[in-house]
Amino acid sequence: MADFPNLSRRGFLSRSAAIGGLLVVPGALTACSKTNTSSGSGDDVLAKLRKQGYVRVAYANEAPYGYTEHGVLKGEAPTLHAHIFKALGVDKLKPTLSDFDGLIPGLQAGKYDVVSAGMAITPERCANALFSEPEFISPTAMMVKKGNPKKLTDLASAKKAGVTIGVMSGAVEGSYAKAAGIAEDKIKTLQNQQDGADAVKGGRIDAFVLTGISLRWLAKTNPTLEVTPTFVPTLKGKKQFSPGGAVFQKGNEALRDAFNKELKKITSDKAEYVKLLSPYGFTASEIPPATLKTADLCKA
Known part of the structure; x- marks a missing residue:
């Protein structure tokens, strides 16, 4: 790959x-x-x-x-x-x-x-x-452990649950998370996609946030994880497609x-x-x- x-x-x-x-x-x-x-x-x-x-x-x-x-x-x-x-x-x-x-x-x-x-x-x-x-x-999704134990559906649910999420360094998902009101100490930055998957597997984060397209591809080589249904985040009141x-x-x-x-x-x-x-x-x-x-x- x-x-x-x-x-x-x-x-x-x-x-x-x-x-x-x-x-x-x-x-x-x-x-x-x-x-x-x-x-x-x-x-x-x-x-x-x-x-x-x-x-x-x-x-x-x-x-x-x-x-x-x-x-x-x-x-x-x-x-x-x-x-x-x-x-x-x-x-x-x-x-x-x-x-x-x-x-x-x-x-x-x-x-x-x-x-x-x-x-x-x-x-x-x-x-x-x-x-x-x-x-x-490219709607957004979250990679979580099999069974989605925290029952996450979008960034609003992540904020409500108080979970820690991961985003890729320099990517827009970090700004989406902040716009959704997630505290900075609940947002961890990963250098690449596999780092995000490994952080979920290791329990260092509860979800890795990226496009659904990329996460579904990543899931092919990470069978203990699953990808939530996609959602369209907003930034400054505009949907981010x-x-x-x-x-x-x-x-x-x-x-x-x-x-x-x-x-x-x-x-x-x-x-x-x-x-x-x-x-x-x-x-x-x-x-x-x-x-x-x-x-x-x-x-x-």
Whole structure:
């Protein structure tokens, strides 16, 4: 299982097999150095992609969002994007591995056509690239001991029970906990996800708070723990959905719009969404609300 560089992906710090009919292209799993822009004056990018038969996607090797396993490209974003591009008449994904911080610069340089990495939609990123409508939201959950002995359901219940919770260093969950009125001495900071799981197992904390997506993935290797149902915390009166989406080069609005039309078909069909993404821990609770729009998320 890959490590989770959540701080970069979620923007917390100001910050050889088929997949739905699309194949990993051999030799394409290393970063590309050639700058070959996909867009240009008057170019029909989607027509070009259909003609060449593949779309160049970048991933950051972060499970469960976009990663490789035994040379096979997997994860939420590649699986969803494979399905969408196949519907658009583009049969293959040609993947490029990138450091997370290099994803948008590489896109701007024309090294690939789409970022397929579950990237959080933020105003800062919107200034440099085009985002699809949200592919998912990241409701919060808690990892607890099997049986949930403290009967925790959300941060309000944690405050009422007077329990000690854990959050990851630098992550927004700490601010959510404080906003819910949990005392600072009841909030412990952990350096990474496995540290949080170990702290729950060792009784040093009663619950580890993170996104449900990440915690369900973490639970696969920590069978003595379980994950509570998700909830949406509030901060300064606003619900914190933490949405993510596909990313396109500025100027490729037509490609982005075509992608969005197919994406809407999936996010409007709960059964299809869950069928596609449940292998990566995504559930119906990760389906974005229809009222959650990228145009609003991109506003500073």
